[in-house]
Amino acid sequence: xxxxxxxxxxxxxxxxxxxxxxxxxxxxxxxxxxxxxxxxxxxxxxxxxxxxxxxxxxxxxxxxxxxxxxxxxxxxxxxxxxxxxxxxxxxxxxxxxxxxxxxxxxxxxxxxxxxxxxxxxxxxxxxxxxxxxxxxxxxxxxxxxxxxxxxxxxxxxxxxxxxxxxxxxxxxxxxxxxxxxxxxxxxxxxxxxxxxxxxxxxxxxxxxxxxxxxxxxxxxxxxxxxxxxxxxxxxxxxxxxxxxxxxxxxxxxxxxxxxxxxxxxxxxxxxxxxxxxxxxxxxxxxxxxx
Ligand SMILES: NC(=O)c1ccc[n+]([C@@H]2O[C@H](COP(=O)([O-])OP(=O)(O)OC[C@H]3O[C@@H](n4cnc5c(N)ncnc54)[C@H](OP(=O)(O)O)[C@@H]3O)[C@@H](O)[C@H]2O)c1
Numbered sequence: 588x589x590x591x592x593x594x595x596x597x598x599x600x601x602x603x604x605x606x607x608x609x610x611x612x613x614x615x616x617x618x619x620x621x622x623x624x625x626x627x628x629x630x631x632x633x634x635x636x637x638x639x640x641x642x643x644x645x646x647x648x649x650x651x652x653x654x655x656x657x658x659x660x661x662x663x664x665x666x667x668x669x670x671x672x673x674x675x676x677x678x679x680x681x682x683x684x685x686x687x688x689x690x691x692x693x694x695x696x697x698x699x700x701x702x703x704x705x706x707x708x709x710x711x712x713x714x715x716x717x718x719x720x721x722x723x724x725x726x727x728x729x730x731x732x733x734x735x736x737x738x739x740x741x742x743x744x745x746x747x748x749x750x751x752x753x754x755x756x757x758x759x760x761x762x763x764x765x766x767x768x769x770x771x772x773x774x775x776x777x778x779x780x781x782x783x784x785x786x787x788x789x790x791x792x793x794x795x796x797x798x799x800x801x802x803x804x805x806x807x808x809x810x811x812x813x814x815x816x817x818x819x820x821x822x823x824x825x826x827x828x829x830x831x832x833x834x835x836x837x838x839x840x841x842x843x844x845x846x847x848x849x850x851x852x853x854x855x856x857x858x859x860x861x862x863x864x865x866x867x868x869x870x871x872x873x874x875x876x877x
Contacts, residue, residue: 593620594618594619594620595619595620595673595674595831596619596620596622596665596669596671596672596673596674597614597619597620597621597622597672597673597674597675597676597831598622598624598662598665598672598674598675598676598709598713599611599614599621599622599623599624599675599676599678600624600650600652600676600677600678600679600705600709601624601625601626601652601678601679601680602623602624602625602634602647602678603625603626603627603630603631603633603634604630604633604778604779604784605776605778605779605780605820606678606728606773606776606778606820606823606824607623607625607676607678607679608623608633608634608637609637609820609821609823609824610676610678610823610824610827610828611623611634611638611645612634612637612638612640612641612643612645612824613641613821613824613825613827613828614824614827614828614831615638615641615643615644615645616638616641616642616643617828619674619831620646620669621645621646622645622646622647622648622661622665623645623646623647623648624647624648624649624650624661625647625649625650626649626650626651626652626654626657626679627649628647628649631647634647635647646668648661648664648665649661650709652677652679652701652705652706652708652709653700653701653704653705653708655708655712658708658709658712659712662712662713662716665716666716670716671716671717671719671720672713672716672717672723673717673722673723673724674723674724674725674726674831675709675710675713675717675723675724675725675726676726676728676827677705677706677709677710677725677726677727677728678728679701679705680701680702680705680728680746680780681698681701681702681780681784681785681786682698682732682740682743682780682785682786683695683697683698683742683743683786683787683788684739684740684743684785684786684787684788684791684802684805684806684809685739685742685787685788685789685790685791685802686738686739686741686788686790686796686798686801686802687741687742688790688796688797688798689788689789689790689791689793689796689798689802690741690742690788690789690790691788691789694742694786694788694789695742695745698742698743698745698746699742699745699746699749701746702743702746702747702749702750703746703749703750703753706727706750706753707753710725710757713725714761714766717764717766718764718766720765721764721765722765722766723765723766723767724766724767724768724769724830724831725754725757725761725766725767725768725769726769726770726771726827726830726831727750727754727768727769727770727771728771728773728823729747729750729751729754729770729771729772730743730747730772730773731772731773731774731775731841731845731846731849731850732744732747733747733748733750733751733770733772734748734751734772734850734853735849735853735865736748737865737869738801738805738869739798739801739802739805751770754768754769754770754838755768755838758838767836768838769830769836769837769838769840770838770839770840771823771826771827771830771840771841771842772839772840772841772846772850773823773841773842773843773846774818774841774842774843774844774845774846774849775812775813775816775818775845776816776818776820776822776823776843777813777814777816777817777818777820778820781809781810781813787806791806800873801873804870804872804873805869808869808872816845818843818845822842822843823842825842826840826842852864
């Protein structure tokens with residue numbers, strides 16, 4: 588931060604690990620006033636040691652994006668401390684793997700509660716702290732899964748596609764008040780979302796499911812791909828910092844080449860060709876291995 592104005596106040600959700608942790612650590616080390624939120628404060632040590640390593644400082648508050656009470660408490664604490672919010676990064680999320688018929692209604696609803704309604708809950712609470720100053724940025728962490736799909740990721744895809752539609756519409760609405768709405772759409776990065784935080788449909792590992800062998804094949808395929816992915820997760824934090832600084836940033840922002848290629852293919856190829864490519868890639872080896 589170069590001038591003498593107070594540092595921008597940034598609220599980030601889901602900071603116990605992954606992108607959220609790194610965005611919080613990076614921005615705080617660059618002089619931003621970061622309010623890092625997480626639903627379970629017993630997980631704060633990873634963030635604290637990363638922030639200490641960078642000789643920075645963050646405020647940490649409890650917030651579960653599906654719990655409106657916890658959002659109201661955190662936002663009112665912030666309002667009391669800073670009076671406003673300059674940037675909101677809606678990052679918290681997870682993905683549930685599984686074919687539609689292996690998923691319960693409840694699992695699909697929970698996916699939407701976090702990745703879609705969770706973003707709406709936090710955004711609704713924060714906009715009043717941006718509007719009076721006629722400025723602000725809302726950065727929603729979507730995914731390549733927000734504009735493309737694959738089998739066994741339908742619930743996650745639906746949550747991110749919904750997030751993208753909401754973000755696009757909200758962008759028009761909040762323009763009137765000087766507030767910008769942006770998307771960050773990462774490709775695959777090796778974070779806890781694929782490991783400790785991975786969730787699977789109730790029927791995923793049920794050998795009686797008609798999808799059983801396909802599910803097992805796809806999990807192996809996806810995890811081999813994730814294991815092989817050596818991208819630096821910090822790239823997402825670098826991009827978020829760039830978007831906060833930019834005067835007129837684009838709506839869609841993809842940090843990695845893989846994500847950018849998927850975006851171009853999805854937009855430019857006829858759907859018949861694109862979907863053939865996805866099927867071929869995912870199902871390659873399936874007949875031989877099952
Ligand atoms: N990694 C990728 O390849 C990738 C690609 C595209 C998009 N994304 C998106 O990036 C975002 C961050 O994921 P990540 O890769 O960094 O995974 P991660 O390491 O698993 O981080 C996810 C974070 O979200 C939090 N979270 C989950 N449900 C929450 C809730 N109800 N309230 C508050 N926090 C909650 C988790 O908290 P707990 O520790 O309490 O579970 C954790 O802090 C997600 O929206 C994900 O969909 C990831």
